[in-house]
Amino acid sequence: MIDWILLGILFAVALVCCTMGFKRFVWFMSIGYGYAVAGIAIAALCYGAGMKLMTIPLAIALLVCAAYGLRLGTFLLKRETGNKAYKKILDAKVGKEPPIFVKAIMWLMMGVIYLAETAGLHFRMTNRTPDDPCLYAGMVIMVIGALIEALADKQKSGQKSRRPDMVATEGLFKLVRCPNYFGEILFWTGVFVSGITAYTGAFQWITAVLGYVCIVYIMVDGAKRMEKGHISRYGSKPEYQAYAQKTPILFPFIPLYHLNKQ
Numbered sequence: 001m002i003d004w005i006l007l008g009i010l011f012a013v014a015l016v017c018c019t020m021g022f023k024r025f026v027w028f029m030s031i032g033y034g035y036a037v038a039g040i041a042i043a044a045l046c047y048g049a050g051m052k053l054m055t056i057p058l059a060i061a062l063l064v065c066a067a068y069g070l071r072l073g074t075f076l077l078k079r080e081t082g083n084k085a086y087k088k089i090l091d092a093k094v095g096k097e098p099p100i101f102v103k104a105i106m107w108l109m110m111g112v113i114y115l116a117e118t119a120g121l122h123f124r125m126t127n128r129t130p131d132d133p134c135l136y137a138g139m140v141i142m143v144i145g146a147l148i149e150a151l152a153d154k155q156k157s158g159q160k161s162r163r164p165d166m167v168a169t170e171g172l173f174k175l176v177r178c179p180n181y182f183g184e185i186l187f188w189t190g191v192f193v194s195g196i197t198a199y200t201g202a203f204q205w206i207t208a209v210l211g212y213v214c215i216v217y218i219m220v221d222g223a224k225r226m227e228k229g230h231i232s233r234y235g236s237k238p239e240y241q242a243y244a245q246k247t248p249i250l251f252p253f254i255p256l257y258h259l260n261k262q
Contacts (some may be wrong), residue, residue, distance in 0.1 A: 002203060003126040006047055007115065010122060013039040021107055025097055025133055028110045029218075030080065034073025035096040035113045041065035044122045055130045061139045061194060062121055068146045068187060093162045116211025117188060118140065118194025129198035138194025145186030148172065164230035167230055169243050175252040177243075178226060181219045182250055223250045224259035231260065 016033025017039035045062040048054040097103075120138065129135075155171040172179035192212040199205045227249060234240040248254055 001200070006044070006122065006126060008200055009047060010040045010043055010118075011111050011115050013043045014114045015107060018107065018110055018114075021110070022100070022103055025106070027080070028103075028106050031073050031076045031110075032110065033114065034069045034071070034076055036069070036110070036220055037118065038066045038069030038073060040114060040118050040203050041069060041121070043237070044118070044125060048125045053125050053128060055131050057135055057139065058121070058125060059248060061135065064139065064142050064146065065121060065191065068142070068149075071074065071150055075150075079157075099156065113211065113214055116207045117189060117215050119204065119208040119211050120191040120193070120198070123200075123204050124195050124198035127198050127200055127204075129195075132197050134197045135194050138190045138192070138196075141190030141193060142187050143190075145183045145190055148182070148186060149180045151181030152183055156180065165234075166237070167240060167243070169247075174247070177247050177249045178219075178223045179252075181223050181226075182252065185219050185250075188212060220250065220259070227258065228260050 014036040017036040018028050021028030021032050029173045045054070045059060045066070048058070048062075098106075124135065152172045155173065156168040159168040159170055159173075167173075167177070176182055189212070192208060195208055199208055214237060227244075230240065230244070248256055249259055250256065
């Protein structure tokens with residue numbers, strides 16, 4: 001079952017939550033991303049409760065999704081507006097703001113992507129799929145991914161404040177160079193898994209798969225761009241070279257060390 005009214009509501013919520021991108025283009029994909037995910041989860045929870053579609057496990061999953069988005073959005077807001085060193089790096093990366101029509105197109109695209117990424121939860125709700133192992137497994141994966149990302153962000157901020165001249169190498173960063181991106185991939189894997197037994201019809205499957213593939217691609221590309229920046233800033237340091245050669249870039253225990261040509 002496709003509830004077009006709910007999809008319209010969630011799409012509108014996502015757009016409202018990432019409107020700050022019109023002030024700064026990159027915020028569509030950073031601060032706005034976190035708040036849009038939270039907004040979608042909260043709106044779905046309210047709609048489901050009002051329409052008597054909600055079960056306790058599904059409500060918990062939506063609350064986890066909301067907490068994830070709020071934490072991420074707030075963290076990025078503080079970092080990108082309050083951290084002068086990071087703001088300087090971001091300014092150099094982003095460059096000139098695009099025309100308003102380009103921003104409008106990106107705004108709409110982001111709304112569609114965020115709606116697709118969360119499909120596992122709101123399709124399960126509107127299809128009235130009974131609670132099952134996929135939902136429980138997805139919830140566990142979501143929680144693990146969210147905790148890994150939050151801890152990685154905290155550890156990185158602490159280490160960079162002590163050593164701004166070097167990448168983070170302690171804690172979770174001993175296992176993988178991008179534990180925050182790895183945690184984010186895990187979180188969205190959990191969301192996708194939660195809906196595997198709920199998706200019905202080509203539209204729902206295509207939406208969910210595209211949303212999941214899109215976020216994984218974004219994380220891999222983000223890790224690639226991060227590595228390129230690290231090479232530019234720290235590549236001449238023997239300490240960085242030794243760390244990068246022995247620590248996987250994105251997935252722990254998988255010997256993939258570089259996404260850029262060396």
